[in-house]
Amino acid sequence: MQGTFQFTVNGKPVQVVTDGERPLLDVIREDLALTGTKYGCGEGECGACTVLTDGLAIRSCITTVADAQGLNLQTIEGLAPEDQLHAVQQAFVEKDAMQCGYCVPGQIMNAVGLLQKNGSPTRDEIVRGMSGNICRCCNYVNILAAIERAAELGSSRTESSRDQ
Amino acid sequence: MRTDPLTQELVEDERYELQQRPAYYFQANRRQFVQVLGAGLMIAATTSGNVTAQQRGGRGRGGRGGSPEPLSHRLHIGTDGIVTVLTGKVEVGQGSRTQVIQAAAEELSLPIDQVKAVLGDTELCPNDGGTSGSRTTPSTIPQVRAAAAAARELLADMAAEKLSVERSALELREGKFVHPASQREVTFADLAADESLAEQWRTTSAGDATLTRVERWSILGKPTGKVDGADVVRGVHQYPSDIRRPNMLYGKVLRPPAYGAELQSVDTSVGEAIEGAVVVRDGDFVGCAGPTSWAADQALQRIAETAEWSTPGDQPTSETLYQHLKRTADGGGGRRGGDGASDAEIQAALDAAAKSHEAAYEIAYIQHAPMEPRAAVAEWEDGKLTVWTATQNPLRVRGELMGVFRLEADQVRVIVPDSGGAFGGKHTGETAIEAARLAQAARRPVSLRWTREEEFTWAYFRPAGLIEVRAGLDGDGKLAAWEHTNYNSGGSAIETPYTVGVHHEQSVRTDSPLRQGSYRALASTANVFARESSMDDLAAMTDDDPLAFRLAHLPQGRLRTVLETAAMRFEWDRRRAERQPGRGVGLACGIEKASYTAACVEVAIEDGRIKVLDICQAYECGAIQNPINLRAQVEGCIVMGLGGALSEAIQFAEGRVTNPAFSSYAVPRMRDVPPIDVVLVNRPDLESVGAGETPIIAVAPAIANAVFHATGKRLRSMPLRGDFA
Numbered sequence: 019m020q021g022t023f024q025f026t027v028n029g030k031p032v033q034v035v036t037d038g039e040r041p042l043l044d045v046i047r048e049d050l051a052l053t054g055t056k057y058g059c060g061e062g063e064c065g066a067c068t069v070l071t072d073g074l075a076i077r078s079c080i081t082t083v084a085d086a087q088g089l090n091l092q093t094i095e096g097l098a099p100e101d102q103l104h105a106v107q108q109a110f111v112e113k114d115a116m117q118c119g120y121c122v123p124g125q126i127m128n129a130v131g132l133l134q135k136n137g138s139p140t141r142d143e144i145v146r147g148m149s150g151n152i153c154r155c156c157n158y159v160n161i162l163a164a165i166e167r168a169a170e171l172g173s174s175r176t177e178s179s180r181d182q
Numbered sequence: 183m184r185t186d187p188l189t190q191e192l193v194e195d196e197r198y199e200l201q202q203r204p205a206y207y208f209q210a211n212r213r214q215f216v217q218v219l220g221a222g223l224m225i226a227a228t229t230s231g232n233v234t235a236q237q238r239g240g241r242g243r244g245g246r247g248g249s250p251e252p253l254s255h256r257l258h259i260g261t262d263g264i265v266t267v268l269t270g271k272v273e274v275g276q277g278s279r280t281q282v283i284q285a286a287a288e289e290l291s292l293p294i295d296q297v298k299a300v301l302g303d304t305e306l307c308p309n310d311g312g313t314s315g316s317r318t319t320p321s322t323i324p325q326v327r328a329a330a331a332a333a334r335e336l337l338a339d340m341a342a343e344k345l346s347v348e349r350s351a352l353e354l355r356e357g358k359f360v361h362p363a364s365q366r367e368v369t370f371a372d373l374a375a376d377e378s379l380a381e382q383w384r385t386t387s388a389g390d391a392t393l394t395r396v397e398r399w400s401i402l403g404k405p406t407g408k409v410d411g412a413d414v415v416r417g418v419h420q421y422p423s424d425i426r427r428p429n430m431l432y433g434k435v436l437r438p439p440a441y442g443a444e445l446q447s448v449d450t451s452v453g454e455a456i457e458g459a460v461v462v463r464d465g466d467f468v469g470c471a472g473p474t475s476w477a478a479d480q481a482l483q484r485i486a487e488t489a490e491w492s493t494p495g496d497q498p499t500s501e502t503l504y505q506h507l508k509r510t511a512d513g514g515g516g517r518r519g520g521d522g523a524s525d526a527e528i529q530a531a532l533d534a535a536a537k538s539h540e541a542a543y544e545i546a547y548i549q550h551a552p553m554e555p556r557a558a559v560a561e562w563e564d565g566k567l568t569v570w571t572a573t574q575n576p577l578r579v580r581g582e583l584m585g586v587f588r589l590e591a592d593q594v595r596v597i598v599p600d601s602g603g604a605f606g607g608k609h610t611g612e613t614a615i616e617a618a619r620l621a622q623a624a625r626r627p628v629s630l631r632w633t634r635e636e637e638f639t640w641a642y643f644r645p646a647g648l649i650e651v652r653a654g655l656d657g658d659g660k661l662a663a664w665e666h667t668n669y670n671s672g673g674s675a676i677e678t679p680y681t682v683g684v685h686h687e688q689s690v691r692t693d694s695p696l697r698q699g700s701y702r703a704l705a706s707t708a709n710v711f712a713r714e715s716s717m718d719d720l721a722a723m724t725d726d727d728p729l730a731f732r733l734a735h736l737p738q739g740r741l742r743t744v745l746e747t748a749a750m751r752f753e754w755d756r757r758r759a760e761r762q763p764g765r766g767v768g769l770a771c772g773i774e775k776a777s778y779t780a781a782c783v784e785v786a787i788e789d790g791r792i793k794v795l796d797i798c799q800a801y802e803c804g805a806i807q808n809p810i811n812l813r814a815q816v817e818g819c820i821v822m823g824l825g826g827a828l829s830e831a832i833q834f835a836e837g838r839v840t841n842p843a844f845s846s847y848a849v850p851r852m853r854d855v856p857p858i859d860v861v862l863v864n865r866p867d868l869e870s871v872g873a874g875e876t877p878i879i880a881v882a883p884a885i886a887n888a889v890f891h892a893t894g895k896r897l898r899s900m901p902l903r904g905d906f907a
Contacts, residue, residue, distance in 0.1 A: 040476045048432065048474050053424035054417020056602070058553050059634045063844035066553055094417030107415040114407040114810050117818060118275025119414035120421055120553040120602025149853040152844060154553045154603050155275045156821030157814055158852045 025089045027052070028096025038084030043067045045083045046093060054094035054123045058152065065151030068124040068131075069093050075131030094123035097130065105171040106130050106164070115164035117155030125151045129165045138169055206586060206615055208464045250387035253336070255308045256329035257286065259383070263357050263371035265290060265297050265333075267326055270310035271318050272302035272574060274552075274604035276874040277811040278318045280409045284808060285323045288394055288401040289330035291354045292370075294409065302576045302598030312575035312609060314700060316775045316872025319807065323870070324393075331391035336382055341368040344376075396805050396866040403866075405810040410600070421602050422572040423557035423631040430559065431460065432475035433620040433630035434482040436468035437640065440837030441696075442494030449488035453481035460624040461485065471620045471628045498695040499835040504544050507648045507669045510693035519666070519677030519687030531663035531684045535654020537723050541716055544899040545647040545671055545708040546831035547696055549638060551849060554602020556641060557631035560617035567594050571614040572601035579611030586615050587622075605822070606700035606875075607641055638842030643832055644701030645694060647671025649712040656683070659724035661735055666713065670694055672705030675774045675879065678713060680735035696834065702819070703875040706774040707826060707882060711900055714770035714883035718890060728769060728887060729754055740802055744863055745771045745780040748800035751861050752782035761891075764788075765795070768887025770880040776871045777803035778863075781820070781880035785888040790906045792828060792889055794856045801877050802863035804870040809862065816860045816877040823881030825850045828901050 021038045024031065027050060034049055041060075046052050046069070055078060058066030062077040069078045070092040098104040103111065106129050116122045125148070132139065132147040139147065144165050153161060258266040267286045273279040283297045290297070300306050302313075310322050334354065341359035342349040345366055352359045360367045373379055396403065413419040438445070445466055453461040458473040459481035468485060472478035498506040523531075532538060558571035567589060573579045576596040583594045596614065613630050621628040632640070648669040656662040664678055664685035673689035689705070721731035729749050736742045749755075749769065757767050764787050771780035779802075784795040801816050829848040833840045841847045882900055889904065890896050897904050 036474075037476060037480075040474070044475055047424075051426060052417075053420065053426070056421075056554070057423065057631065059844045061634070061843055061845055064553070094415075098416075103412070103415065110415045111407065111411045114411065114814065116408055116411060116414050117277070117814060118273075118553065118601065118603045119408070119411075119419060120275075122414050123417040126415060145852050145855075149851040152553065152849055152851060154551055154605070154822070154849065155814075156818040156825075156850055156855075158821060158850075158855045159817045159858060160814060162852060162855075 021084065023083050023087050025086045025091055027091045028093060034083065036083060038082060040083045041079050042069075042081040042083050042086045043078040045086075046078060052093050052095050056120055056124060058121065058124070063150075063152070064121070064124075065128055066121050066124040068127040068151070070127055070131055073131060073134045075128045092127075094127060097126070104130065106133065106168040109164040109168035109171055110161075113160050113164035113167055115157060115160040117153075117157050121151060121153045125153065125161055129168060132165070133169060133172055137172055141166070206465065206467050206619070208467065208586060208619060250389050251308060251325070251329070252384050253329055253333050253386050253388060254384045256326065256388060257333055259333070259370060259374045259379070261371055261374045263296065263369055263374060265292060265330075265370070267297065267299040267330075268307045269299065269301055269322055269326065270304075270307040270576065271322050272313045272576065272598040273600040274313065274572070274574065274608065275602070276318070276815065277408070277808065278313065279600060280406055280811065281318065281323060281808060282326050283409055284402050284406055285326040286330040288399060289327050290334050292357050294401065294406065296357055301600070303595070304576050304580045304597075305595045309577060312578065313604075314574055314606065314609065316777075316875050319803075319870050319872040320776070323807070325388065327393050328391065329388035331393050332386060332388045335391045336386050337370065337373050340373050340376065340379065344368050344372075402807050403805070404808075406808050407810060420599055421554055421557070422559065422570050422599050423554055423602075423629070425559040425570045425599065425629065427559060427561055427627035427629075430627040430629055431471040431473060431620070431624050432478050433469055433471045433617055433628045434475065434478040435616050435630070436482055436486055436489065437636065439491055440494055441497065442837055443491040446490040446492055448485060448490070450485055452484040452488060456481040456484070460620070462620055462623040464619065467616075467619060469616060469620050471624045471626075475631075494837050497837045500546070500831070500833045501835075503547075503646055503695065504648045506695060507646065507692045511669050511690045512692065519673075520685055523684035523686055525686070527684055528663055528665050528686045532652055532654045532665070535662050536657045537655040539651070539653045539655075539716060539720055539723065541651050541712075541719065541898060543647075543649040543651070543708075543712040543715065545649070545711065546900060547643040547646040547698070547834075548701070548826050548830040549641065549643050549832060549847070550603070550605040550607030550701060551637065551844075551847070552603030552605060552607060555632040555634060555637035556608065556613040557629070558613035558617040559627060559629045560614065560621040561627035562618075562621055562625070565593060567618055568597065569595070569614045569618060570597045570599055571611065571617075572604065572608050573598055573611055573614070574604050574606070574608050578609065579614050582611040583614060583618060587618065605702045606644075606704070609700055610642070612640070634844065635842045638832075638847065639839045642697040642699040645671040645698040645705065646696075647705065647708045649708060651712055651716040653716060653720060655720060655724060659726060661720070666709070668705060668709060668712075671708045674704040674709065675706035675772055676709045679741050679773055680717070680732070681737060682735070696832070702822065703774055703878045706772065706876070706879045707823070708900070710770065710772040710774075710879045711883045711886070714772065714880070715886050715896065715898065718768070718883075718887040719896065722890075727758060729758075732771070740778045740865075741771060741773055741780075744778045744800040744802050745769070747861055747863055748780040748782050748798055751800065751859060752798040754782055757784065758891075764892060766888045766890065766892025768884045768889070768891055770883035770887060772876075772879045774876040774879055777801065777873060777876045779877050779880050781884040783881075783884045783888050785885060785892055787889075787892055787906045792885065792902060792904070794824065794828075794885060796857040796859065797881070797884070798859040798861070799877065799880065800861040800863055801873070802865060803873040803876070804868040805866045806862060806864045807870050812862055812873050813860055815873050816862070817858055819875070819877035820858055820860075820881055821850050821855055823878040824854060826878075826900060827882035827885050831901050
């Protein structure tokens with residue numbers, strides 16, 4: 019069913035006229051040209067397509083564009099202003115938490131969602147929170163290290179802002 | 183699986199390789215071709231589209247001949263002083279881009295960020311063979327270093343001339359030749375602006391300039407993160423499925439309901455009713471392109487509802503697979519190992535043995551399942567085809583496109599953007615052909631990306647195998663006879679590294695029910711699983727410790743070193759002795775592609791399932807070029823190996839894969855990763871070899887051996903499944 023759908027992506031209002039059953043992932047990639055969000059499975063099993071809606075990580079491959087109506091969406095491209103990196107992005111670079119890197123935007127968005135809920139997760143909490151994101155290069159050791167590092171960076175940033 | 187004149191030119195030369203015709207022969211192109219040249223010339227014309235038109239550069243793969251290449255084939259230097267390396271290798275997550283940049287930077291004494299690389303572009307890059315067989319490190323890196331060293335010498339000569347000083351009075355520092363005495367300098371940028379450089383760049387060969395010795399490395403050998411990591415974390419790196427072209431459409435292709443099903447009839451007009459859809463039927467090929475992948479899919483779904491297919495006859499299933507492999511063995515795989523002992527001599531030694539061992543092992547089909555499924559964007563312009571696609575062999579894919587579309591080499595350009603994983607699974611050009619056929623009909627660029635289900639069903643698989651081992655011990659508990667036969671999965675690492683009286687190893691070709699091809703470490707995982715499991719059984723028959731039994735049969739050398747290193751780090755003797763109920767420790771080792779690995783693991787049986795408690799692995803691949811990436815490759819291999827060891831198996835019946843999804847085909851996730859302790863054994867005195875494959879081979883047998891220690895049950899099928907209730 020053709021319809022008009024409105025939501026925001028990375029702070030900008032978006033209006034698309036399209037079939038409401040289309041996966042949000044396709045609209046993000048094809049209509050909005052934001053290709054950082056990846057297809058991996060189409061069934062919400064791998065997390066490559068993860069985006070945030072008001073801080074909550076969702077799988078855009080099993081979310082229809084109709085379901086996105088009214089949401090505030092954030093994709094990997096909107097995580098930090100140009101030429102800056104979010105703490106999680108910074109930590110992924112520091113820990114070289116990527117081999118092919120295809121899953122990385124989804125890993126990062128899921129980790130951002132995780133850390134927004136729980137700024138200082140235990141290792142077990144990270145493992146549980148990240149096990150919906152597949153990395154076929156199996157770079158999990160570095161990904162785990164990166165998220166632990168991001169939590170550190172995040173809390174130090176929070177402390178320094180508190181100091182000010 | 184058999185070769186014919188057409189496939190011969192397309193065959194990639196890894197030692198175990200999928201040999202297969204391209205999936206389609208398009209009628210439209212055949213008609214055009216026949217009109218132009220006449221039917222009788224078809225074969226000649228096909229073979230004149232010469233896939234080997236580009237000669238292999240310099241000292242080719244595996245040391246094969248060829249004259250030294252000019253610098254201009256391998257390196258570009260810009261007037262900004264930036265040096266760009268050109269290589270036909272591709273980046274699929276194994277770290278080749280960073281590594282070739284390190285290699286050039288090392289020899290040119292340039293900071294990493296002043297070196298760039300163009301990979302996998304058939305129009306720009308030299309032929310470095312496919313990205314397979316762990317060959318980038320031993321073959322391509324030396325060529326890059328040789329070219330960069332020759333460039334350094336050429337630039338030094340020019341700098342000395344410009345400054346009118348002796349070459350020996352110049353120091354090379356970060357892209358500048360400095361003359362300390364006069365405090366004058368010439369930069370690479372200055373030299374690149376000199377018109378005479380271009381000519382010398384084309385005529386100077388990458389000959390015999392001295393390479394930087396390992397002990398003086400300042401860039402190679404140092405931990406170096408992925409060079410384009412910042413683009414990856416920002417989501418701006420464009421993988422093949424991310425490429426966008428002006429006026430681009432999205433494509434979908436109709437798939438048969440089962441292997442072997444043939445299209446009898448179909449009504450494509452129902453798809454054309456979708457707004458903007460372009461529908462192609464060309465022989466067996468039916469595909470749609472549309473303004474969105476959704477529109478293309480809607481059109482395709484409607485068409486699919488009208489399709490009538492022939493029903494293929496009975497096909498083997500994953501249940502009957504191993505009987506099928508044994509039954510169809512043709513003995514044609516050839517002898518792959520052994521010491522020349524005849525079958526009769528082996529049999530006599532087995533008959534004479536004090537103790538005998540006989541076992542059969544099963545290895546399931548598994549799939550690479552790279553995170554980015556196959557994808558391509560194809561664009562035609564003035565009869566020339568450009569395809570951006572993920573493949574480990576851009577020249578093979580160019581050859582496939584030339585064959586299918588009747589084009590000459592200069593009419594096809596294949597570009598491989600750094601891709602989302604491959605693991606041996608992306609040697610072929612299916613999506614390139616499909617996207618190109620749709621783009622040809624639509625007269626617009628077309629992007630086509632397989633779904634996960636298509637990838638699981640229509641990509642190729644790691645071969646399944648049945649392996650039979652017979653062995654005998656003499657009265658002193660020494661290996662007297664060894665016979666190892668692999669049905670279907672291949673001959674890699676089939677020869678035993680152990681000291682044995684007489685031995686004979688053979689890989690045997692069979693009919694493979696599924697399309698099969700390369701996979702990380704090829705058949706080594708299967709062969710090492712069988713051998714190391716049987717070695718463990720033999721150790722138990724002698725009441726010897728599994729480590730001591732192996733050491734008693736291993737001469738001094740690199741394999742023995744990694745085995746001892748892993749065992750010591752793991753505290754094997756203590757942990758083996760401190761046996762706890764429901765727990766066990768096991769180890770395994772092996773050699774593949776000239777590198778050496780040994781793994782020790784502890785397992786527990788919890789709720790009837792195998793839980794790996796920790797893994798310690800030692801690995802040696804000569805001089806280490808990038809410790810960060812090496813560690814990541816070893817850890818990645820170990821965890822990927824856990825999948826094949828414990829959970830991954832393609833299930834199939836009635837010509838279909840019945841678990842074509844991550845929800846039904848379980849790959850390792852973060853929760854499945856045990857503590858991993860990797861010991862990288864550095865050998866700066868030895869040549870570096872590739873490390874992206876071999877560290878996977880010892881994982882499964884080490885786990886199986888630990889399960890045997892824990893339970894007394896010997897599991898001989900991969901993935902390992904036991905009833906421990």
